[in-house]
Amino acid sequence: xxxKDLSHSESFEIITKMINQAKNNYYESGxxxxxxxxxxxxxxxxxxxxxxxxxxxxxxxPFLLMIITMALQLYFNRKESRLKHATTYLDEAHKYVWMAxxxxxxxxxIAGGIGHLNYYALPVLLVxxxxxxxxxxxxxxxxxxxxxxxICWLLSIVVFLYKSNLSFLLVAAGAFAAWVVPGFMLRARxxxxxxxxxxx
Amino acid sequence: xxxxxxxxxxxAPLRLAVVxxxxxxxxxxxxxxxxxxxxxxxxLSVQVTKLKDAEYIEVTKLxxxxxxxxxxxxxxxxxxxxxxxVAALKSxxxxx
Numbered sequence: 001x002x003x004k005d006l007s008h009s010e011s012f013e014i015i016t017k018m019i020n021q022a023k024n025n026y027y028e029s030g031x032x033x034x035x036x037x038x039x040x041x042x043x044x045x046x047x048x049x050x051x052x053x054x055x056x057x058x059x060x061x062p063f064l065l066m067i068i069t070m071a072l073q074l075y076f077n078r079k080e081s082r083l084k085h086a087t088t089y090l091d092e093a094h095k096y097v098w099m100a101x102x103x104x105x106x107x108x109x110i111a112g113g114i115g116h117l118n119y120y121a122l123p124v125l126l127v128x129x130x131x132x133x134x135x136x137x138x139x140x141x142x143x144x145x146x147x148x149x150x151i152c153w154l155l156s157i158v159v160f161l162y163k164s165n166l167s168f169l170l171v172a173a174g175a176f177a178a179w180v181v182p183g184f185m186l187r188a189r190x191x192x193x194x195x196x197x198x199x200x
Numbered sequence: 201x202x203x204x205x206x207x208x209x210x211x212a213p214l215r216l217a218v219v220x221x222x223x224x225x226x227x228x229x230x231x232x233x234x235x236x237x238x239x240x241x242x243x244l245s246v247q248v249t250k251l252k253d254a255e256y257i258e259v260t261k262l263x264x265x266x267x268x269x270x271x272x273x274x275x276x277x278x279x280x281x282x283x284x285x286v287a288a289l290k291s292x293x294x295x296x
Contacts, residue, residue, distance in 0.1 A: 086227065
């Protein structure tokens with residue numbers, strides 16, 4: 001960019017161009033969605049077998065797998081931060097929404113487990129799954145996340161009304177719709193963007 | 201109608217581009233600004249220093265994976281100056 005005298009319209013052009021450059025800097029690899037989506041699907045499916053299938057007794061609590069996922073998430077965050085060269089206000093908003101979600105899920109899961117209130121906690125979890133998913137999808141105009149969130153809300157109604165062992169499977173289905181499916185789509189979009197940037 | 205004077209610190213292509221970019225993000229690395237403004241490291245470094253001296257931007261230097269990293273973010277003073285610059289530009293365009 002040359003150092004020259006600017007006309008008023010050139011100034012406006014620069015301002016508009018730069019604001020658009022920043023807007024097009026949305027970075028979402030889909031890795032978090034896939035990681036947590038698969039973890040939830042596996043955990044809730046194992047919990048279903050553990051509670052509903054005779055002779056299928058897990059020697060450990062399946063939800064402990066989330067500790068491994070947490071470690072993997074930290075690893076990927078660190079790796080991806082090398083590729084990210086700017087933080088937008090939207091990134092910050094996302095971070096806090098998902099942080100609030102994590103704390104809420106932790107409270108519902110632990111309190112529900114301690115109080116043996118699994119059947120009451122499960123529909124609440126589905127409602128919680130939907131909130132940040134819907135916000136992320138709506139803000140980024142990414143329909144699969146919005147659809148996933150709506151599926152979680154609908155499933156939560158079913159789980160609220162019919163308490164059974166199948167509830168675990170319905171929560172797994174909610175996680176699949178909200179994160180696994182959109183996660184693959186985000187990943188494909190991200191790879192396409194990277195290939196385009198690399199000129200492949 | 202009285203015309204507002206355009207801030208000479210902002211009324212330069214690269215400095216205006218840097219500030220316009222920084223008002224849209226919370227913070228950005230030097231390499232990001234260089235890529236988006238399509239400028240050379242030397243020229244950008246000079247303009248960033250001028251903006252920093254005017255207290256329009258804040259520059260933090262640190263290390264990331266053993267590599268030096270320069271992070272820039274806009275200050276409240278820079279934001280106010282940018283808003284005034286845009287208001288002044290508008291007044292020129294409306295009467296022009």
